[in-house]
Amino acid sequence: MTLSAADRMELHDLVCRYAAQVDDRRFDAVAGLFTDDAVLAMPAPPRELDPVVEHTGRLAIEAALAALDEVPLTCHAVLGAVFDPGATPDTAAGRVTGVAHHLTRRGERTADLVWHLRYHDRYARAGGRWRLARRELHIDFIHTQDVRRSRTDDNGGSS
Numbered sequence: 001m002t003l004s005a006a007d008r009m010e011l012h013d014l015v016c017r018y019a020a021q022v023d024d025r026r027f028d029a030v031a032g033l034f035t036d037d038a039v040l041a042m043p044a045p046p047r048e049l050d051p052v053v054e055h056t057g058r059l060a061i062e063a064a065l066a067a068l069d070e071v072p073l074t075c076h077a078v079l080g081a082v083f084d085p086g087a088t089p090d091t092a093a094g095r096v097t098g099v100a101h102h103l104t105r106r107g108e109r110t111a112d113l114v115w116h117l118r119y120h121d122r123y124a125r126a127g128g129r130w131r132l133a134r135r136e137l138h139i140d141f142i143h144t145q146d147v148r149r150s151r152t153d154d155n156g157g158s159s
Helices: 006-022 028-032 058-070
Strands: 032-042 049-054 073-085 091-106 109-126 129-147
Touching: 006 058, 006 073, 006 091, 006 109, 028 058, 032 058, 032 109, 049 058, 049 073, 091 129
Parallel strands: 032 129
Antiparallel strands: 032 049, 049 129, 073 091, 091 109, 109 129
């Protein structure tokens, strides 16, 4: 089995749309990128960097992602994605690498909690479109850095 160029483009759009919609806090739209019975497997950082909790179904996935509402700003960047055909023409697998920035307030300062991550994905074609059937988040490492200024600063930022 092989994936067509059109399939690869649609899969790449799917993973980029996931990142953009998470950053836009459109969790209902993010959940719509998954199949009805999909699983989102998440770590519990900083203690656990590999998945330890599974959220099954679109409503559970939407609720799990809504926890990001507590973070004033996120910025997800997809650095690379590779896709492989699955066992049938309507399935595929992927490995997506990226960086996720999470801006948080620490007193008067803004900090950026940075996750260097990999998603291990399984995809299924549903309703004529590629959807996420399973997404596992693996964090390779975490670091924190100071932020000089962000659009979340209510006083115009700090130097």
